[in-house]
Amino acid sequence: MPDLRYPIGAHARPTSLNQAERAAAITDIRAAPARLRAAVAGLDEGQLDTPYRPDGWTVRQVAHHVADSHLNAYIRMKLALTEDVPTVKPYDESAWAMLQDARLPVDVSLRLLDAVHERWLVLLENLTETDWARTFMHPEAGVTRLDQLAALYSWHGRHHTAHVTSLRERLGW
Numbered sequence: 001m002p003d004l005r006y007p008i009g010a011h012a013r014p015t016s017l018n019q020a021e022r023a024a025a026i027t028d029i030r031a032a033p034a035r036l037r038a039a040v041a042g043l044d045e046g047q048l049d050t051p052y053r054p055d056g057w058t059v060r061q062v063a064h065h066v067a068d069s070h071l072n073a074y075i076r077m078k079l080a081l082t083e084d085v086p087t088v089k090p091y092d093e094s095a096w097a098m099l100q101d102a103r104l105p106v107d108v109s110l111r112l113l114d115a116v117h118e119r120w121l122v123l124l125e126n127l128t129e130t131d132w133a134r135t136f137m138h139p140e141a142g143v144t145r146l147d148q149l150a151a152l153y154s155w156h157g158r159h160h161t162a163h164v165t166s167l168r169e170r171l172g173w
Contacts, residue, residue, distance in 0.1 A: 004053035007162035017147040025154035032157030039164035052163040064102040067109035080136040
């Protein structure tokens with residue numbers, strides 16, 4: 001049985017990205033909101049409240065998590081672009097998924113994701129070679145380059161969308 005936690009495989013953190021790899025990461029980040037929207041399209045309330053795996057988040061929680069996480073990534077990028085190796089604050093993703101706003105309709109987070117990505121893409125598409133090498137300090141992940149952040153979020157959007165699409169496939173939705 002495949003590992004339902006990692007339907008596209010675990011993320012492998014690169015040392016850095018070349019120009020073509022950065023362009024591919026930006027393409028994935030650009031596509032993430034539409035991919036997630038398509039993945040949840042047509043699901044009813046019961047389906048949205050179905051965990052994608054045993055002891056996993058519901059589809060609804062996944063959608064809200066993606067918006068939370070991508071918003072944090074955008075802010076971390078802005079901090080790295082405007083400060084010298086800022087220390088960013090981690091957050092407890094599981095605790096966030098249990099808060100009341102994670103019970104809202106998924107469209108709230110899909111709209112937020114659209115807006116965050118619209119702004120984030122302007123930054124991503126205008127970074128210089130020097131900008132891509134800028135860093136921030138994450139207390140758990142260590143020093144992270146902006147190209148590594150782009151690689152992570154290229155994977156992150158596809159990863160969580162696959163949670164939904166693989167659930168739909170398994171359950172025949």
